[in-house]
Amino acid sequence: MKKSDIIDILSEIAVLLELKGENPFKSRSYSNAARILESAPEDLTTLIQTEKLDTLKGIGESISKKIHEFAETGELAYYNELKSSFPQGLLEMLRIPNLGPKRVKVLFEKLGVKSIAELEYACHENRLLTLPGFGVKSQDNILKGIDFVKKSANQFLCSVAAEEAEILVAALRGSDQVRNASIAGSLRRRKEIVKDIDIVASSTSPERVMDLFCSHESVEEILEKGATKSNVRLRRGISVDLRIVPPESYPFLLHHLTGSKNHNIALRARAQKMGLKMSEWGLFGTDGKSLACADENEIFAALGLDEIPPELREDLGEIEAAEKHSLPSLLTEDQLAGIIHVHTAHSDGINTVEEMVTGAVQMGATYIGISDHSQSALYAGGLKEIALEKQWKEIDAVQKKLPQIRIFKGVESDILGDGNLDYPERILRKFDFIVASVHSRFNMGEEEMTKRVITAIENPHTTILGHPTGRLLLGREPFQINLEKILAAAARHGVAIELNANPQRLDLDWRHLKHAREMGIPISINPDAHSLTGLADTRYGVGIARKGWLTAADVLNTRDAGAFAAFCEKRRRAI
DNA sequence: GCCGTTTTCGGCCCGACTGTTTTCAGTCG
Numbered sequence: 001m002k003k004s005d006i007i008d009i010l011s012e013i014a015v016l017l018e019l020k021g022e023n024p025f026k027s028r029s030y031s032n033a034a035r036i037l038e039s040a041p042e043d044l045t046t047l048i049q050t051e052k053l054d055t056l057k058g059i060g061e062s063i064s065k066k067i068h069e070f071a072e073t074g075e076l077a078y079y080n081e082l083k084s085s086f087p088q089g090l091l092e093m094l095r096i097p098n099l100g101p102k103r104v105k106v107l108f109e110k111l112g113v114k115s116i117a118e119l120e121y122a123c124h125e126n127r128l129l130t131l132p133g134f135g136v137k138s139q140d141n142i143l144k145g146i147d148f149v150k151k152s153a154n155q156f157l158c159s160v161a162a163e164e165a166e167i168l169v170a171a172l173r174g175s176d177q178v179r180n181a182s183i184a185g186s187l188r189r190r191k192e193i194v195k196d197i198d199i200v201a202s203s204t205s206p207e208r209v210m211d212l213f214c215s216h217e218s219v220e221e222i223l224e225k226g227a228t229k230s231n232v233r234l235r236r237g238i239s240v241d242l243r244i245v246p247p248e249s250y251p252f253l254l255h256h257l258t259g260s261k262n263h264n265i266a267l268r269a270r271a272q273k274m275g276l277k278m279s280e281w282g283l284f285g286t287d288g289k290s291l292a293c294a295d296e297n298e299i300f301a302a303l304g305l306d307e308i309p310p311e312l313r314e315d316l317g318e319i320e321a322a323e324k325h326s327l328p329s330l331l332t333e334d335q336l337a338g339i340i341h342v343h344t345a346h347s348d349g350i351n352t353v354e355e356m357v358t359g360a361v362q363m364g365a366t367y368i369g370i371s372d373h374s375q376s377a378l379y380a381g382g383l384k385e386i387a388l389e390k391q392w393k394e395i396d397a398v399q400k401k402l403p404q405i406r407i408f409k410g411v412e413s414d415i416l417g418d419g420n421l422d423y424p425e426r427i428l429r430k431f432d433f434i435v436a437s438v439h440s441r442f443n444m445g446e447e448e449m450t451k452r453v454i455t456a457i458e459n460p461h462t463t464i465l466g467h468p469t470g471r472l473l474l475g476r477e478p479f480q481i482n483l484e485k486i487l488a489a490a491a492r493h494g495v496a497i498e499l500n501a502n503p504q505r506l507d508l509d510w511r512h513l514k515h516a517r518e519m520g521i522p523i524s525i526n527p528d529a530h531s532l533t534g535l536a537d538t539r540y541g542v543g544i545a546r547k548g549w550l551t552a553a554d555v556l557n558t559r560d561a562g563a564f565a566a567f568c569e570k571r572r573r574a575i
Numbered sequence: 576g577c578c579g580t581t582t583t584c585g586g587c588c589c590g591a592c593t594g595t596t597t598t599c600a601g602t603c604g
Contacts, residue, residue, distance in 0.1 A: 017576095025587055029576035060577050098593080100602050133601080137594060185604080198604080229591055231603095241604080243591085256589085261604060268588040273581095279589050 003037060003044040006070045009079050010034035010063070012091070016082045018101035019090060033063045035262070039316045041515030043484050044071055089115030095154065096145035097239075106131060120146050148233075155193050155474055156238055159503035159540060162187060164218060164234055165197045171216055172201050172242075177208050179247045184257035188310045190543035192473055192506045196239040198257045202250035213242050249281050251295050256280035262315035263308075270303055270319070311546040330546040331555055333539055338557040338564055340369035341412065341435050341466065341498065341526035342535070346391045347372035348380040349530045353391070354398045359532045361405050367561040370395060371410040371435050374422035380439075382414070385427060406561040408432040408568075412466060414439050419455025421462065428461040433568045435498065435526070437466030438479065446480035453481060457489045463568050464524045464556070465490060467500040467507045478507070487516055494571055496522040496556045499548075501541025502534070513548025522556040522567070 014030035017023075036058045040047060047053040048071055054064050070076045086108075093104050093116055107113040110131055113122050119142065122128060128139045148154070165183045172181035178201050182188070185198030203209045210230050214222050223239070224231035230242045245253045256264065256279065271278040275286055282290030283302055293299045297307040305322035309330055312318040321327045339360045343349035349356070353370060360368040372391065373382040383391065392409055399407045410433040414422045421428055421436060428434065436456045444452065456462055468486060469478035490497050497516055500507045505528070508516065516523060525541040527534055545555065552558040556567065 023576080026576050028587080032577085058577070062576060098602060102601055133595065135595060141593090196604090224592060226592055231592085257604075259604070261588090264604090265588055272588080277589085281590085 001044050001071050001074055003047075006044065006067055006076075007034045007037050009070065009076055010037070010066075013079055013082060015091060015094065015101070016086060019086055019105055020082070021102075021105060029058075029060075029063065032058045032262070036316075037067075039314070039511050041484070041512060043482065046484060087114040089118070092116050093119060095149050096142060097148060099142060099145060103133070106133070116146055116149065151237065155195060157473060157503045158187060158190065158192055158194055158543070159537075160236065161194045161197050161238060164236060164238055164240075165199065167218060168197070168199060168213070168216060168240065172199070172209065172213065175209065175212055177205050177212070178203050180250050180254075182254055184254055185241075185259060188258050189260060189313055190311045190547045192503075192510070192544065196241060199240060199242045200250070200253045200257050201242065201244045202247040202253070203244050204246060206244040209244055210242070243280070245280065248290075248292070251293050251299055252278075252282050253280045255296050255299055258310050258313060260314050263313040263318070266315045266319055267303065274303065276302075309546065311543065312549065328549050328551045331542055331550050331552050331558070333542045334364075335552040335558045336525065336538060336542070336555070337365065337560055338367040338369065339363065339365045339527060339529075339535060339538065340408075340410070340433070340464070340524055340557055340564075341371050341500075341528050342368060343372050343412070343528070343530045344370060344391075346387065346394075347377070347382060351532050353394050354401070355532060356529065356535070357398050357402055357405060357407060359535050361402060363535060363538075365405060367406040367408060367564060369408040369410045369433055371412040371433075373439075374411050374413040376414045376416065376422045377439055382422075383411070385423075388427070388430075408564070410434060410463075412437055413462075415453060415456040417441050417444075417452065419452040419459075421456065421459055429572075431461070432565070433463040434461050435464045435466040436462045437498075438470055442470055442476075442479045444480065446482055449480055450482040450485050453486055454489045457486070457493055457495050460572055462495055463571055464496040464498050464526070466498045466526075467505050467528070468497060469507050469509070471507050471509075472504050473506065474504075483508075483512060487512070487519055487521060490516075490521050491519040496524045496567070499523050499525045499541050499545055500528050501525055501537045501539075501544075502528045503537060503540045506540060506544050510544045510548040513545065513550055517548070517550055517554045523550060523554055524556040526557075 010030050011034040014027045017027040036056055066076055066078060090104055090108055111122055111127055113119045123139050123143050128134045165187055169181050169183055172178045181201040184200045186194045187197055206228055214225060214230055214232060218234045219232045220235045221233045223233060228244050233239050243253055243257055268278045277284045284290050291302050293302060300307045306325055306327055308318050308322050342356050344353045344356055357368055373380040375382045375384050395407055395409055409431060411431050412435045415436050415438045416422060457465060469481060471478035497508055525538060525545055527537040529535045
């Protein structure tokens with residue numbers, strides 16, 4: 001049984017309970033349990049066999065029992081029963097903005113509306129107007145919302161959102177009415193996928209700033225506009241919230257809107273126990289006066305905590321660590337020394353070796369690892385032996401011309417169906433390093449795929465396992481693989497695991513990084529660049545690495561060129 | 576449904592905005 005299946009079921013139960021009108025805290029328990037399970041590194045079988053499941057905070061007797069039932073039978077009676085009491089379409093209807101469980105319930109019970117299509121029809125017949133709490137505007141907004149759901153999946157890559165958000169923040173900072181402005185929300189927490197953009201600002205004349213913001217050229221539609229909060233939709237379809245408070249409240253607002261929701265809940269509960277009340281306006285004592293805090297650091301200090309970096313604020317152990325002064329010193333972009341996994345025009349890249357190496361020099365790298373595709377990768381112009389020799393000659397010439405950077409000759413070798421690498425032994429030994437990746441036969445079963453990749457890890461020529469799950473965010477599901485076994489094999493054989501920094505991949509997922517780190521597996525943050533601009537994707541990889549609690553010491557390419565070479569050599573001595 | 580250095584029962588974060596309302600419910604983050 002797959003852990004992701006029970007995670008989906010628990011999340012869905014949470015929604016169904018809301019629809020049913022159950023105690024909201026009960027619903028929260030289920031979504032919490034799903035989130036906690038998602039962040040646990042072990043697979044379902046291990047969690048149950050080692051009895052670790054019952055030690056997880058937030059999973060109690062009742063939910064634990066349900067997980068056991070699902071693991072043993074592949075079914076969950078409670079879920080089946082709950083699910084069958086509502087038409088499937090109701091869950092879809094919840095994707096419409098500003099339409100929540102309460103109103104969906106009314107629509108279902110009073111009008112018999114069971115799906116988005118039926119809802120649209122009911123709107124056109126003005127049937128919503130007869131319902132209590134609904135009026136002309138609600139009906140219009142629901143129609144607009146349906147249109148929005150139809151047009152977009154309502155999810156965006158962090159790179160797309162970051163691009164838009166940075167433009168807006170720069171515009172705000174450029175105004176003399178604005179004291180502070182920053183990205184907040186899940187984008188600041190460096191989530192790989194975001195639903196919207198949150199921006200916070202401080203000003204003494206918020207109305208003027210709101211006008212400036214709402215009239216920005218990237219704004220397509222104003223959905224909400226108040227004195228301290230506005231919500232707009234951009235031309236690219238992303239929704240943006242802007243909140244503005246006076247300067248003295250700014251750090252509280254920034255913290256509040258950075259979230260996550262669960263982090264805020266936990267922190268406010270902590271404040272409450274200390275006799276304080278926390279909101280976006282301040283941290284208030286019993287006398288109703290706010291404690292002055294100049295920045296987020298002072299807010300955490302007031303709560304007896306070390307400063308928690310935004311990336312860690314998921315209520316996944318960061319508050320406990322901050323209390324015990326054991327937060328990691330997170331990796332920063334300037335700590336990366338080398339850029340590994342770079343494609344050139346020899347295979348499917350668009351820039352020459354020299355152009356890519358020059359780009360790496362300009363980014364301040366002290367070494368670069370060129371790795372074009374291997375011979376079986378026909379779709380990507382993979383290199384046969386003759387083409388390799390041509391490429392090596394060219395690399396030698398570029399190396400002479402640019403002595404300030406060390407160039408490693410590598411390859412991104414396909415992992416063949418049987419787990420072998422894509423060249424004979426005599427060629428494999430000529431590479432400085434090898435990134436081994438799965439690029440074909442994605443639909444293997446979990447057992448076969450796991451075996452295939454472990455075979456590749458066992459190969460002493462493999463330096464780094466590339467994009468370990470093959471997922472494409474918002475595009476393609478990861479292939480079936482037992483990551484726990486893969487990580488164990490990597491740890492056993494001293495193979496590094498890639499954190500592919502391409503914003504469509506960000507693979508290995510951050511939820512597994514903390515575990516990999518604990519197992520002592522070096523993580524290599526690689527741009528997988530196919531063009532000069534792709535080199536800069538490392539920034540997204542660093543964001544995810546930080547989210548996964550990684551420090552410089554956990555990352556392979558923070559080491560200098562000599563240490564990187566030694567790592568590759570040590571691996572090969574296993575032959 | 577979960578949890579406990581106030582508690583094994585009774586709590587569970589807090590506020591903005593909208594649309595429908597004459598004071599508030601629903602939704603969102």
